Amino acid sequence: MESRRWFWQLVAAVGLVASEVVVAAIAGLSGGRLVALVLAAIVFGFAYVLTPAPRKRREDTRELNPVLVMVAATVAAIVVTGGIASPLLAMLPAPLLVGWTMSGTSKESVALALIAPAALVLIGVMPTSWTAVHYEGSGFEILAAWSTLLSAWMIGRRIRRLFEVLHQKWSSLDRVCAGALLDAASRRRGLESMSTKLAHELKNPLAAIKSLVQLELASLNGAGVADDDKRKRRLNVVFGEAERMQALMRDYLELKRPHDAVHLATVELGELMEEIRALLAGRAEAAGVELVLVGGHGRIVADSRLLKEALVNVASNALEATPYGGTVEIRYGIGSTGASIIVSDTGVGMTTEVRERVGTPFFTTRETGTGLGVVIARTAIAQHHGTLDYTSVPGVGTVATIQLPGACA
Numbered sequence: 001m002e003s004r005r006w007f008w009q010l011v012a013a014v015g016l017v018a019s020e021v022v023v024a025a026i027a028g029l030s031g032g033r034l035v036a037l038v039l040a041a042i043v044f045g046f047a048y049v050l051t052p053a054p055r056k057r058r059e060d061t062r063e064l065n066p067v068l069v070m071v072a073a074t075v076a077a078i079v080v081t082g083g084i085a086s087p088l089l090a091m092l093p094a095p096l097l098v099g100w101t102m103s104g105t106s107k108e109s110v111a112l113a114l115i116a117p118a119a120l121v122l123i124g125v126m127p128t129s130w131t132a133v134h135y136e137g138s139g140f141e142i143l144a145a146w147s148t149l150l151s152a153w154m155i156g157r158r159i160r161r162l163f164e165v166l167h168q169k170w171s172s173l174d175r176v177c178a179g180a181l182l183d184a185a186s187r188r189r190g191l192e193s194m195s196t197k198l199a200h201e202l203k204n205p206l207a208a209i210k211s212l213v214q215l216e217l218a219s220l221n222g223a224g225v226a227d228d229d230k231r232k233r234r235l236n237v238v239f240g241e242a243e244r245m246q247a248l249m250r251d252y253l254e255l256k257r258p259h260d261a262v263h264l265a266t267v268e269l270g271e272l273m274e275e276i277r278a279l280l281a282g283r284a285e286a287a288g289v290e291l292v293l294v295g296g297h298g299r300i301v302a303d304s305r306l307l308k309e310a311l312v313n314v315a316s317n318a319l320e321a322t323p324y325g326g327t328v329e330i331r332y333g334i335g336s337t338g339a340s341i342i343v344s345d346t347g348v349g350m351t352t353e354v355r356e357r358v359g360t361p362f363f364t365t366r367e368t369g370t371g372l373g374v375v376i377a378r379t380a381i382a383q384h385h386g387t388l389d390y391t392s393v394p395g396v397g398t399v400a401t402i403q404l405p406g407a408c409a
Contacts, residue, residue: 012157013045016150023146027139029081036080044073044095048154054101054162064102067112070095075119083131084124087144092116094154101162213239237278244305262383267304269339270297273332276311280319288324298334300404302384307404310380313373314343314388314400321347321398338386338405345399350392358390 020041025034047069074095078086096112103109123131135143213235277293284291318328326346333340350358358374374388381388384404392398 010049013048016048016154017041017045020146020150023143024081027087027143028134028136029139029143033080033133037077040073040077040080044070044077047073048098051098052102054158054165064099064108067095067099067102070098071115071119075123078123079126079131080133081143082133082140083126083128084120086123086131086133087135087140088147090144090148090151092119094151094158097155098158101158209238209242213242233278237282240275241279244309262303262306264301264303266299267302267307268297269300269332269334270295272304272308272311273330273341276308276315277330279312280315283316284319284328287319287322289319289322290327291319292327292329294329295332296334298339300334300339302404303380306380306383310377310388311341311343311402313377314402317373318343318345318347318398318400321345323347338403341402341404343400343402344397346397349394349396349398350390351394355390355392 017038021034021038024037029037047066050066051070052063052066071092074088074091078088078092081088093116096116099112099115100109103112216235273293273295277291280291315328315330322328322345328343328345331342331344378388381402381404386402386404389401390398391401
């Protein structure tokens with residue numbers, strides 16, 4: 001295909017050279033000037049054939065050399081056919097446009113744009129004895145018209161080639177984009193299949209854990225031993241969390257999105273916060289962090305499951321960021337504008353750059369983190385038309401402020 005294109009391009013160049021010489025001879029050009037025009041036309045034709053395709057990726061600027069040769073041949077042809085008054089002046093834009101379709105940088109484009117005025121100045125300063133030509137009858141008009149026609153043909157052909165190359169690039173880009181989309185869709189389906197299988201496989205061991213906790217609770221209730229109250233409270237927490245995990249997996253396996261199913265009800269905020277403290281107490285004790293809960297009673301309208309999940313994620317992050325001997329305080333209350341929950345820690349804090357990226361999926365500063373905790377929390381709080389904001393000082397600690405509307409009297 002490429003060899004055929006090159007052959008027809010050679011035929012076109014030969015035809016261009018021959019026609020220009022023939023028309024110049026008909027117009028009255030003869031002698032040494034006609035010979036010089038023939039040589040300039042041959043050089044122009046060969047340079048035209050050797051010119052690379054438009055927008056072809058080039059290793060260096062030497063591939064622009066044929067364009068410069070074409071410009072030089074055109075200037076020579078203009079000089080021997082009348083100089084600044086030559087009928088071949090219309091040919092000058094053709095090699096410049098060919099060069100522009102190849103220019104890869106703005107500097108090259110500017111340099112090519114400056115060639116035209118420089119060539120005109122050069123032609124204008126040539127001695128009159130070099131440029132004075134007498135054409136017979138309407139020979140000047142004939143040569144000018146033919147030169148304009150050839151220049152327009154070359155420019156049009158080059159522009160068409162440019163659009164062909166751009167179309168090929170756009171088609172290639174479309175194929176790449178389509179391939180990327182297909183690959184992403186395939187990966188998504190694979191992840192969905194894997195996560196669905198994982199959720200399904202976790203159902204059985206979770207059910208076994210829940211059954212064993214139920215049996216242990218039943219034995220403790222039957223014994224009625226007062227010393228086991230703390231143990232019973234912890235088992236109740238484990239049992240509650242097992243039920244919550246079962247509900248989450250059931251929703252997932254039924255293809256329900258948690259943020260599409262918000263079940264609002266009146267929730268006693270104090271009781272909810274006590275549940276969260278009981279849930280996190282063992283983790284705080286194991287980490288050597290003091291967990292402090294400060295607040296009063298009051299009711300809000302919320303989805304207790306979603307809100308509990310959000311608060312656990314925020315408080316868990318605070319515990320994990322706090323070193324041994326530190327403190328995590330959860331302060332809550334209800335005012336005229338709604339509920340306010342503030343989780344503060346004495347941890348390592350965050351820089352401005354880290355704080356701005358908190359809540360970005362899969363961004364985390366911990367080796368074992370996923371970065372999804374804040375995303376889940378912020379989504380659940382947004383479903384309640386609330387806000388979650390962070391302030392932090394490196395080396396001092398972080399404060400997470402949650403504002404929720406919908407408080408009850």
